[in-house]
Amino acid sequence: MNAGGEAKGEAGHGLHFMTVTAAAHAIAHKELSPVDLMKAHLARIEKLQPTLNAFIRLDAEGALKAAHAAEVEATAGRLRGPLHGIPVGIKDIIDVAGLPTTCHSKVLQDNVATADAVVVSKLRAAGAIVVGKLSTHEFAIGGPSFDLPWPPARNPWNPDHHPGGSSSGSGSGVAAGLFPMALGTDTGGSVRNPASSCGIVGMKASYGVVSRRGVFPLSFTLDHVGPMTRTVEDNALMLETIVGHDPLDPGSVAAPNGHYRAALDRGAKGLRIGFVRHFHEVDMPADPEMTAGLEHVMRTLQMLGADVRDVRLPSLVEFSAVNRVILQSEAWSIHREWLQKRPGDYGKLARRRLMPGAFLGAGDYVIANKRRAEMIAAVNAALAEVDVLLCASSMDPPCRIDRPAEVERTYPRQARTAFNVTGHPALAMMAGLSSSGVPLSVQFVGRFFDEASVYRVARAWEKASGMDKKHPAIG
Amino acid sequence: MDKELMQALARRAGLDKALAEFPDDVAAAADSANSVTARIKVPADPRAEPWPAMKPGDGL
Numbered sequence: 227m228n229a230g231g232e233a234k235g236e237a238g239h240g241l242h243f244m245t246v247t248a249a250a251h252a253i254a255h256k257e258l259s260p261v262d263l264m265k266a267h268l269a270r271i272e273k274l275q276p277t278l279n280a281f282i283r284l285d286a287e288g289a290l291k292a293a294h295a296a297e298v299e300a301t302a303g304r305l306r307g308p309l310h311g312i313p314v315g316i317k318d319i320i321d322v323a324g325l326p327t328t329c330h331s332k333v334l335q336d337n338v339a340t341a342d343a344v345v346v347s348k349l350r351a352a353g354a355i356v357v358g359k360l361s362t363h364e365f366a367i368g369g370p371s372f373d374l375p376w377p378p379a380r381n382p383w384n385p386d387h388h389p390g391g392s393s394s395g396s397g398s399g400v401a402a403g404l405f406p407m408a409l410g411t412d413t414g415g416s417v418r419n420p421a422s423s424c425g426i427v428g429m430k431a432s433y434g435v436v437s438r439r440g441v442f443p444l445s446f447t448l449d450h451v452g453p454m455t456r457t458v459e460d461n462a463l464m465l466e467t468i469v470g471h472d473p474l475d476p477g478s479v480a481a482p483n484g485h486y487r488a489a490l491d492r493g494a495k496g497l498r499i500g501f502v503r504h505f506h507e508v509d510m511p512a513d514p515e516m517t518a519g520l521e522h523v524m525r526t527l528q529m530l531g532a533d534v535r536d537v538r539l540p541s542l543v544e545f546s547a548v549n550r551v552i553l554q555s556e557a558w559s560i561h562r563e564w565l566q567k568r569p570g571d572y573g574k575l576a577r578r579r580l581m582p583g584a585f586l587g588a589g590d591y592v593i594a595n596k597r598r599a600e601m602i603a604a605v606n607a608a609l610a611e612v613d614v615l616l617c618a619s620s621m622d623p624p625c626r627i628d629r630p631a632e633v634e635r636t637y638p639r640q641a642r643t644a645f646n647v648t649g650h651p652a653l654a655m656m657a658g659l660s661s662s663g664v665p666l667s668v669q670f671v672g673r674f675f676d677e678a679s680v681y682r683v684a685r686a687w688e689k690a691s692g693m694d695k696k697h698p699a700i701g
Numbered sequence: 702m703d704k705e706l707m708q709a710l711a712r713r714a715g716l717d718k719a720l721a722e723f724p725d726d727v728a729a730a731a732d733s734a735n736s737v738t739a740r741i742k743v744p745a746d747p748r749a750e751p752w753p754a755m756k757p758g759d760g761l
Contacts, residue, residue, distance in 0.1 A: 447753065547740035554734065562715070569719035569726075577723060581730035584714035585707075586738070595751035596744045602752060 241266035242403035243697055246312055246460035249406065250353075253300055253311045260300060260311030264293035264355065267313050271357070271404045274701050277385050279377045280399035282318045283325055284358040289313065292355040309467060310353030315400070315408040317393050318359040319366050320451070321440040322346050329442050330362045332375050332571045333564055343440025344475070345409055345451050345468045352467045357405050360395030366411055366444045367392060367557065368576035369637065370627050381423060381624055382698040383664045388627040390423030390620075392416040396454045397424035401698055407464050408454045413444045414549050415619075415642025417452035418654035422667030423624035425656040425696060427461045427684065428454045430642075432674050433649030434479035436465075437472035445556040446477065448549065448646045457694040458655070458685040462486040465677065482675050489678045494686035495531030497679070499524075500608055502539055502617035505641045509542035512621040512639075519657035519666035520618055526690050527616070527683065537608045537615065540601050542641055548601065549643035551586060551594035558583020602648045609650075609673045614683050617641050619654040619669035623662070641669060651677045653684050656693040707731040 241249075241263055252258035268286050275281055296311040316322055319329045321339035323346075328334050346356065361379040363369050370378035370388050379394035381387040382402035389398040393410025397420025400408050410417040412430040421428025430450045438449050453464035466487065471480035501524055506512035512520075528534050539545075558565075561580045569577060608615065621639035625632040645652040650671050657668040668687070672680040688694050702710075711720045711727050720727050 544740055544742060547737050550733075550737045551741065554737075565719060566715040567718065569716075569723055574723075574726060577719070577726045578729050578733070581716065581719065581727060582734035582737070584716055585702075585710055585731045585734035590738050592751050593738075593743055594741055595753075596749045597741050599750060599752040600744055 242270040243456070244406065245457050246309065246406045246455060246463060247457070250308055250310060250312055254305055256300065260293045260296040261290070263311060264289055264313055267357065267405055270402070270701065274382070274402055274404060277380065277700070278382060278398050278402055278404070279361055279379045280315070280395040280402070280404055281358050282328060282330060282361055282376050282395070285325060285356065289355050289357045296353065296355065305353060307352030307467070308463060309349065312354050312407065313357045313405040314349055314354040315357050315360045315396060315405040316346060317362050317396050317408070317410050319362055319411060319442040320346060320409055322356055322359065325359055327359070327442060329365045330374060330376060331364045331573070331576070333568060335375060341440065344437035344472055346440070348468045348470065360393070360399060360408060362394060363392035364573050364576035365442070365561070365580070366413060366416055367579045368573050370394070370633060371573040371575050373573045378627065380627060381664065382700045383425065385700070386626050386628065387624045387664055388423060388633055390420035390624060393420050393454065397421060397426060397428070400424070400426045400454050400456060402700055403697065406456065407460060410452055410454050411441060412450045412452050412646065413448045414553060414646055415640055417450070417454060418619055418642045418652065418669065419640065421454055421654045422619040423665060425665035425693070425698070426454060426456050427458055427653065427655045428452060429461050429465055429653045429677070430645065430651065431465055431469065431677050432481070432651045434477045435469045435481040435675070437470065437475045437478055439472055439475045443560055445553040447556065448553055450646070458681055458688050459487065459490060461653070462490060462681045483678065486677050486681055489682040490685045492682055493530060494527045494683055497532045497614065497683055498612040499527060499532045499534045499683065500537035500612035500615045501534055502615055502641070503536055504538060505542045506618035506621060510621050510639050510641070512618055513623060515623065515660045516618065516621060516666055520668055523657050523668045523687055524616060527687060530686055530690060532683070534616070535612065537612060539608060539644070540604055542644060544597070545601065545644035545647055546638060548594045548597050549647050551590050552598065552647070554583040555586050555591040558586070598647050605648045605650055613679050615671040617669050617671065619667040623660040623664045623666060645671055650674060651680050653680050655684055655688065656696065659696070702731055702735045
């Protein structure tokens with residue numbers, strides 16, 4: 227294990243590894259041209275896309291044109307918002323007007339979006355520039371598949387390895403410096419999985435604080451849209467930009483406090499942290515390097531002055547089962563007609579993962595949702611005693627992408643679905659590097675609408691460990 | 702789940718085409734559904750409400 231150790235994989239810090247916060251500051255102070263920033267990223271994309279397959283659709287021409295417009299505005303002192311001139315990648319289940327939303331599937335290969343999703347509109351209003359649409363597991367559920375119209379994304383820390391999913395291109399591209407921020411979606415952990423596998427920061431905020439309108443659904447009551455960045459501060463800034471009540475999204479809520487950077491640098495001193503050990507020690511015993519990484523994070527936070535104690539939640543195996551029954555039932559309602567008429571237009575993995583809903587009964591779905599209510603109460607009770615939870619994200623380091631049996635074995639070995647079931651805010655980030663040089667990970671979870679405390683503890687760990695300074699050596 | 706029951710349920714769900722073209726995938730999906738429900742503890746209180754609760758009003 228190489229947690230927090232030497233800077234293995236650190237590369238030169240060109241414009242492509244500049245943070246969102248630093249780039250936005252430099253553009254606002256006329257120290258950086260949005261055109262130069264975009265050109266640096268497009269050059270990086272041209273170099274690495276053939277290896278990483280992060281994009282399904284690159285819109286270089288549109289991005290460059292928008293960067294020129296951003297430069298004119300910045301020169302005139304007219305900034306659209308806090309992300310003026312910053313490139314952003316969009317997972318290809320999220321609508322961008324004029325570009326196809328394929329969901330990485332033959333089923334929707336020619337589905338051109340007529341309007342921006344709400345989250346994309348908010349990013350554009352803040353000045354961000356869409357670079358293109360990013361690879362995903364098919365319909366955000368399939369897995370790394372080789373029987374689809376586009377190849378799967380790969381992990382920049384080692385392109386033979388899986389970048390996690392389903393927001394695969396988002397994780398791969400942010401980690402590799404193809405763009406400094408991306409949108410992903412998370413129904414069973416699909417923002418936090420690639421964040422874990424690619425060594426970046428991925429946040430799933432409280433259910434309902436980010437609009438899902440214009441995002442192709444997988445499971446209505448589990449779906450979240452979330453920011454993916456290389457630093458905690460960038461992530462909080464991006465989340466501040468995309469939150470907001472949407473009266474046309476039935477699950478939308480008004481976040482009581484959208485100032486996620488307010489407590490960012492208050493440190494860990496005095497924070498009460500509940501360590502959910504049984505997730506990775508009993509329920510799904512983790513790889514020893516992952517366990518060591520989690521212990522290292524816990525001890526570091528203790529040394530910084532946090533009060534860490536063990537807490538118990540329902541079994542991870544049951545959380546996972548509840549997630550699956552709900553997800554597969556809701557997903558079946560979405561895909562039923564296509565699966566009946568065009569089963570061959572799906573890849574094998576998506577077909578297998580979307581059809582179980584046909585064999586679940588209405589009673590199964592209601593029982594899962596009854597148990598869900600108890601699980602929400604259990605997590606709320608734990609969070610009444612502590613400020614945040616610390617637990618595993620993945621139980622294993624990312625495996626090779628070309629070994630289907632290993633992908634199938636490791637994919638469900640994770641502790642992320644629990645917080646899709648309950649809707650609590652949860653963030654995954656790098657905990658170190660494995661002996662083979664791929665990222666290890668940790669997850670922090672907070673009370674409903676208390677994303678600020680999640681960011682606070684994540685920032686304390688990042689600052690102490692220097693995880694934000696580690697980048698893959700690729701390119 | 703035996704094969705006959707699986708096939709009957711698949712046909713009831715309109716998956717005849719999938720059953721003909723991808724029988725292994727349909728069988729795998731049925732097995733997956735069958736195994737997952739057994740892992741959930743049924744709440745002991747029969748009055749327990751599912752989440753989310755019905756909400757009246759014009760929120761939609």
